[in-house]
Amino acid sequence: MSQEDRPDADEEPTDDATTAGADGVDAAAGSNSASTSDTDPTSTSDSEPETAPVVETVATGVDGDVVPDVLAAARDDAADHGPADVDLDDPALYLNRELSELAFQRRVLHEAIDERNPLLERVKFLAIFTRNLDEFFMKRVGGLKQQMDAGVTELTPDGRTPREQWEEIVDESRDLFERQVDCYATVTEELAAAGIRIVDWDDLTSSERGALRDYFEQSVLPTLTPLTFDPAHPFPFISNLSLSLAVLTREDEDVKFSRVKIPRNRPRLVRVDDHADDAGDGDDDGADGDSRYVRLESVIEANLDLLFPNVEVVDTSLFRVTRNAEVRRNEEIAEGLVGVIEDVLRQRRFATVVRLELSANAPDRVRDLLVEQLGVSEQEVFELDGLLDYTPLFSLVDLDRPSLKLEPWTPQVHPRFADIDPEDPGELFAEIRERDVLVHHPYHSFTTTVQAFLDAAASDPDVLAIKAAIYRTASDSKVIESLIEAAKNGTQVAVMVELKARFDEENNLRWVRRLEEEGIHVAYGTIGLKTHSKTALVVREERDGVQLYSHVATGNYHSETAKTYTDLGLLTADRDVGQDLVKLFNFFTGHSLHEEYRKLLVAPENMRREFTRLVRREADHAREGREAKIVAKMNSLEDPEMVKELYRASMAGVDIDLLVRGICRLRPGLDGVSETVDVSSVVGRFLEHSRIFYFCNDGDPEYYIGSADWMTRNLDRRVEAVAPVEEPALRAELQYVLDVMREDNRKRWVMRPDGSYEQCRPDEGEPVRNTHQRLMGRARDSAPETDPSVGFGDEPSRESGVDLDTVFTDDQ
Numbered sequence: 001m002s003q004e005d006r007p008d009a010d011e012e013p014t015d016d017a018t019t020a021g022a023d024g025v026d027a028a029a030g031s032n033s034a035s036t037s038d039t040d041p042t043s044t045s046d047s048e049p050e051t052a053p054v055v056e057t058v059a060t061g062v063d064g065d066v067v068p069d070v071l072a073a074a075r076d077d078a079a080d081h082g083p084a085d086v087d088l089d090d091p092a093l094y095l096n097r098e099l100s101e102l103a104f105q106r107r108v109l110h111e112a113i114d115e116r117n118p119l120l121e122r123v124k125f126l127a128i129f130t131r132n133l134d135e136f137f138m139k140r141v142g143g144l145k146q147q148m149d150a151g152v153t154e155l156t157p158d159g160r161t162p163r164e165q166w167e168e169i170v171d172e173s174r175d176l177f178e179r180q181v182d183c184y185a186t187v188t189e190e191l192a193a194a195g196i197r198i199v200d201w202d203d204l205t206s207s208e209r210g211a212l213r214d215y216f217e218q219s220v221l222p223t224l225t226p227l228t229f230d231p232a233h234p235f236p237f238i239s240n241l242s243l244s245l246a247v248l249t250r251e252d253e254d255v256k257f258s259r260v261k262i263p264r265n266r267p268r269l270v271r272v273d274d275h276a277d278d279a280g281d282g283d284d285d286g287a288d289g290d291s292r293y294v295r296l297e298s299v300i301e302a303n304l305d306l307l308f309p310n311v312e313v314v315d316t317s318l319f320r321v322t323r324n325a326e327v328r329r330n331e332e333i334a335e336g337l338v339g340v341i342e343d344v345l346r347q348r349r350f351a352t353v354v355r356l357e358l359s360a361n362a363p364d365r366v367r368d369l370l371v372e373q374l375g376v377s378e379q380e381v382f383e384l385d386g387l388l389d390y391t392p393l394f395s396l397v398d399l400d401r402p403s404l405k406l407e408p409w410t411p412q413v414h415p416r417f418a419d420i421d422p423e424d425p426g427e428l429f430a431e432i433r434e435r436d437v438l439v440h441h442p443y444h445s446f447t448t449t450v451q452a453f454l455d456a457a458a459s460d461p462d463v464l465a466i467k468a469a470i471y472r473t474a475s476d477s478k479v480i481e482s483l484i485e486a487a488k489n490g491t492q493v494a495v496m497v498e499l500k501a502r503f504d505e506e507n508n509l510r511w512v513r514r515l516e517e518e519g520i521h522v523a524y525g526t527i528g529l530k531t532h533s534k535t536a537l538v539v540r541e542e543r544d545g546v547q548l549y550s551h552v553a554t555g556n557y558h559s560e561t562a563k564t565y566t567d568l569g570l571l572t573a574d575r576d577v578g579q580d581l582v583k584l585f586n587f588f589t590g591h592s593l594h595e596e597y598r599k600l601l602v603a604p605e606n607m608r609r610e611f612t613r614l615v616r617r618e619a620d621h622a623r624e625g626r627e628a629k630i631v632a633k634m635n636s637l638e639d640p641e642m643v644k645e646l647y648r649a650s651m652a653g654v655d656i657d658l659l660v661r662g663i664c665r666l667r668p669g670l671d672g673v674s675e676t677v678d679v680s681s682v683v684g685r686f687l688e689h690s691r692i693f694y695f696c697n698d699g700d701p702e703y704y705i706g707s708a709d710w711m712t713r714n715l716d717r718r719v720e721a722v723a724p725v726e727e728p729a730l731r732a733e734l735q736y737v738l739d740v741m742r743e744d745n746r747k748r749w750v751m752r753p754d755g756s757y758e759q760c761r762p763d764e765g766e767p768v769r770n771t772h773q774r775l776m777g778r779a780r781d782s783a784p785e786t787d788p789s790v791g792f793g794d795e796p797s798r799e800s801g802v803d804l805d806t807v808f809t810d811d812q
Contacts, residue, residue: 224300227259239321245301267395323351406685440779483495536550607720631659647674650676703735
């Protein structure tokens, strides 16, 4: 996952886990539909051994030691009184949202621990884990601290107060950080064996130290600003997620504290041989030769005499601060959303501290001073060995060491668009009008599908209007450029840019200003709601009248995340879908939201009602002995009311398969409550981000895709759009994806009733079935022989203050 849209930064992290024992595999397999492996030529194409080694079972239970007791009570209640008398408000039936997210992050970390993964893939996940936990503390822990400070004692559906959640989060996080430290120690040993060594300053020769001292003096020292704390100088401001060096110096028996910020605009891993070679020392290395790196903080630490001359450096230690990102303003009284967002960005910079990470060897004097000045409690201090910030390891992933990486993947041209002439936009619209098109990223190229759709609309003189809802987009967005080109060509263009997309506010503000400079109608969002739908509408004049072409998707109009997030998009000329989007875009630029739609499920209007109806219909079928089944793939299942509906459907006998990447409140496999429910999660090279909903309906099935998870915020506090998929061939594609994921025995984790997960593994002699590997093979096999798409590597290129592309998180 590279892994959330930004990754949708709003929500959770990614899945990771350990291996499942046979019980976990059997439980999952029992609910699978007919195996696709017999007909899938890619089912054995994984570069894995046919039998995977047994890994520890990752105990990701989110309720600790109390789980067996509360589950036993729930089972006894169901057995004594029957399903009709089960209290579906019983906290024992619900997992905690925050702890479920941390369980997901444990699965992410396992991708770094798992020795079956290529070495640099493991390095990447070490860095991803840091970014995910940074975001978790900024958002979720920050929000809990606000509730605690406000004296909130309201219980969550699982029966916890904000303080109880916070205390459990701190304990669980501490264990996760210690596992990360242990993993890093193992990984660095393996990197050294592969010729990639991260060395200490003391490991360098005298000539290498001299060369690096020259580098420090010329290229690093001018960027440093030592800030001393004494009666004449206030305690310095410590910016969010910055790595700092705490320096104690002595002059005339007077010991002073100074903070030196490790600069973000200098390479954090300094390649020794780049500088030693300049000095005539060191060996040249080729693509697979040895390379040595020293951490920038070590270089600074070793040369502090140049920064603090004529004083004694008594001690140095590293620390890192995380600040709350949950800064809110009352939109109802604000003069405008732009002003609100600009104020939020300012406040976020100076928000309260929610975590202090500190080198394990830091002296008490430094620790006590930081605790006092930053206003943190002892529980919020994490004293750690190893690195405090693992994100610099991303630079190692870019090394030219193919033997240490996964095989590169290039998204393929969609077979329906293979013969389209890019100079004739009418051809693309004719193809969509003939039959709906389903695109699946990153298996299909974003450039030759979604971008091609927008490019065709921008250059087509027959296009009357283009409307698009932008939640996140790339910093160099070609999507935005296409919309600007369309406006210059005289096409009416309206764009809804969601300014409240967390951690993308600044990027979106820049695009808003650019669009407005071009005279394009721009809506900033909606008071009280966040617009999360991923939709576009093209209005085109044709010989038989005005035709509407729609795009409804699960992912953002973001060319970079489309390389690493799995997302689906429907391109259709369906008149009803088009008319529904007309209503939706009129709401974005107007002020009233329609309550009824022809085909779309739109939140917060009819989506909750329709999903509830569809689940209850399956329950009615089951009660009457008819065929009933639900398969739902989403990022998060958090909404308590939807969980209750699923419990009721299970008690009625509906077979329910849930593919939930991250947060899941529902407990599967509870006697008398959720016996027919299976929950699993897939984590691998791509971030699972698509949403698919299948309802059997007694053999007359319905399929939907769209932007919404089953979370309260998505159903009630966001503008979301979900569309039906009606073409039989496209339904078959969706069914294939669901089947492949449920058959995965390499990257799939199966949830137990207590909230813990086991990772599936193949039996002896059984072929490895890896979801992403199989879908890549299928896309490659169906692509035209000549692929004109522009190739690109696995890694997203966009950088941001918080990981927006390589993080396993979800939309904010």
